Amino acid sequence: MxxxxxxxxxxxxxxxxxxxxxxxxxxxxxxxxxxxxxxxxxxxxxxxxxxxxxxxxxxxxxxxxxxxxxxxxxxxxxxxxxxxxxxxxxxxxxxxxxxxxxxxxxxxxxxxxxxxxxxxxxxxxxxxxxxxxxxxxxxxxxxxxxxxxxxxxxxxxxxxxxxxxxxxxxxxxxxxxxxxxxxxxxxxxxxxxxxxxxxxxxxxxxxxxxxxxxxxxxxxxxxxxxxxxxxxxxxxxxxxxxxxxxxxxxxxxxxxxxxxxxxxxxxxxxxxxxxxxxxxxxxxxxxxxxxxxxxxxxxxxxxxxxxxxxxxxxxxxxxxxxxxxxxxxxENTQSELPISSANFSGLVPCVAGRPTWVIGPSGAGKSSLLEELLGLRGTSSQLERIVNEEDVPVVAKGRVAYLPQENRLIGATVEDNIRLGRDGGETETLLERLGLDAFTQRGQRSREALKPTSSSTSGGESRRIVLLRTLLDDDAELIVLDEPTAGLDQGWSDIVWELIIEKAASTPVIVATHDSRAPRSDSDPVVWVSPRK
Incomplete structure (x- = not known):
């Protein structure tokens, strides 16, 4: 036929x-x-x-x-x-x-x-x-x-x-x-x-x-x-x-x-x-x-x-x-970097104590740079050339925790959205600290399955939930945060910055932001990103 x-x-x-x-x-x-x-x-x-x-x-x-x-x-x-x-x-x-x-x-x-x-x-x-x-x-x-x-x-x-x-x-x-x-x-x-x-x-x-x-x-x-x-x-x-x-x-x-x-x-x-x-x-x-x-x-x-x-x-x-x-x-036909903290070695200062700031105007390519280094998108020819230089020091591959700009939630409880099946630290205190008391074990919404496509959570609540998902990864050797305070008012932004500074004391943290309220000091390491010409 x-x-x-x-x-x-x-x-x-x-x-x-x-x-x-x-x-x-x-x-x-x-x-x-x-x-x-x-x-x-x-x-x-x-x-x-x-x-x-x-x-x-x-x-x-x-x-x-x-x-x-x-x-x-x-x-x-x-x-x-x-x-x-x-x-x-x-x-x-x-x-x-x-x-x-x-x-x-x-x-x-x-x-x-x-x-x-x-x-x-x-x-x-x-x-x-x-x-x-x-x-x-x-x-x-x-x-x-x-x-x-x-x-x-x-x-x-x-x-x-x-x-x-x-x-x-x-x-x-x-x-x-x-x-x-x-x-x-x-x-x-x-x-x-x-x-x-x-x-x-x-x-x-x-x-x-x-x-x-x-x-x-x-x-x-x-x-x-x-x-x-x-x-x-x-x-x-x-x-x-x-x-x-x-x-x-x-x-x-x-x-x-x-x-x-x-x-x-x-x-x-x-x-x-x-x-x-x-x-x-x-x-x-x-x-x-x-x-x-x-x-x-x-x-x-x-x-x-x-x-x-x-x-x-x-x-x-x-x-x-x-x-x-x-x-x-x-179709899987493209090259990329492996997902590893080693990708940042020699390119971005990764040390515990204070955050490393990735600074640049909106649209300069901060998110693209981070995702290329994280191995979440194909590398540009320029970045591949830099990463493959012989004088770039190589460190052991380590697990990376990453907060993207998008607030991705699934139809499950807040606890499940934070852990995603992983073992980790205690969440109750941080939920309360970030104003998410209703989602604690004693809260009235503790067993509520979120509806990501509806307004079951506000934009600010969603942002704080996915931030906790990143910060509570105890196995991470590096934490990368992309615009962590996006969509938050000044009060919640201040609390989020406090949590980030506390986390940076024990784990290297890289933050990409154009938030003028970010607690950046003159001695903090900074990576400047300029728009591509």
Missing amino acids: SDPSRLGKVSQFQLDILALAFKVSPSRAFFVLVSHVSANVANILAPWFLGFLVASFGASESRSGHGGRGIFYAVLIYVALFCANMILRNIAIPSTEQLKIDLETNLSLRELRRSYTCSSKIRSRANDSEVTWAMQNAGRAAATAWENFVFGPLTAFVGILAGLIMVTKTGGWITGGVFLLACLGYILVSSPLVRRHRNRSAEFVALDNNSHSHTVDVVAMWREAKIFGVNGWLEEHFLNLRRSLASAGIARARATRNLYLAQSVILSIAMLALIYSVALSGKVGPDLVGNIVAVSGICTASIMSLQSLGFGFSAIVQAEAQWKGAIAVL
Whole structure:
């Protein structure tokens, strides 16, 4: 249904996902596959058995004169087989869904792990939204590929194989040949329509993704709408985005309609050809009627499964593209410095007693310098040259505690946000000292899970919480603070500076700031950062 090389690549991708599914949950994956294979076999056997019973009861009761009872029993058995097919197909729904969730979780966790261990240069350039998108899409791609394999290629293969066997058994080799030709015709006619459907779906998905980001941009322009009075223009811009999306959605719907209509026509022609071939193969009588009933049902059940093959293959191709786009976000190909206090040796004075100040105007590159030295972003060529000079003294690698400018919190208690699973010193006194009494063990918010995306904490509270996270790292041989008093009023800034001076008495501390209230003395070591020209 596409070029052979493309099919081979998709097959390899699908094999990788199958292997991962059995690795994540072998018993669940086996149960899902067996239940769907059994359901498809039952779906083929039901019409064959119905035809067999119609012929048998018809022959016997034509002799006895009681025709209705046999047909009733035949239909009853057929319904029982049909119910068995539905039960086998649906009994695996919870396992199928659980396996999809497990796959999505496993792949999302893998991408999260990569975001922690990949090149800092790549990680610093990929914003958090991009990494989150990569995590979600990698997991969803795997879940989509697994689901569409079960309901697509697997269903089609089992349906066609079982159908070919039972049609040949019922109507002979000629009927089996007609069945194969019908399947090939079905595939040939559907292939270009499937490709068109896939392309239209890809266009819609791309526009839908862009529409979301553009809508966020339009919503964020509320200040401009009020100040400049441009509500009408922004609304029209939003409507144009929606019109483009609607047009792509309609094009996809038309491609879907055309595919279904073409497949319905092919199925009808195949049914007529098969029934005609069966009719020519025998005399009119119960056996012929039974064979026609059987072949008609088998043809419908097996050839209709090819419909899921086209849509399944299309979805797997899109899942592979989604997968590749996700893992490309965090490709680890860039050089960087290791995260170590040794990076500062010879470049920045690191001594206990008083803080070392990194001073410079806003935008001079203080944060960039610190993160390059910390190994949190790719190093500039100038910095690499300086660090690799032979006359730079080298000290043992040591652990670094770092306070970035951003206040990063997770949906957990303040205690968990401070410790992040680490052992450390006592937090109660410092929480009280920084005005965070409500979050102490005796406080009313001690067990409250913070909501980082809402206003559960003020900006000042968040800043003090992440500052404690840094200062309470007892294993750190160096503490680096980037604008520690950002967003704090004078009263809290004074208390924070007191804590920093106290910490500097025992551990080397480097502080980047342009706070005029910083307690910097003339004897303190200073690193001046000038704007890059």
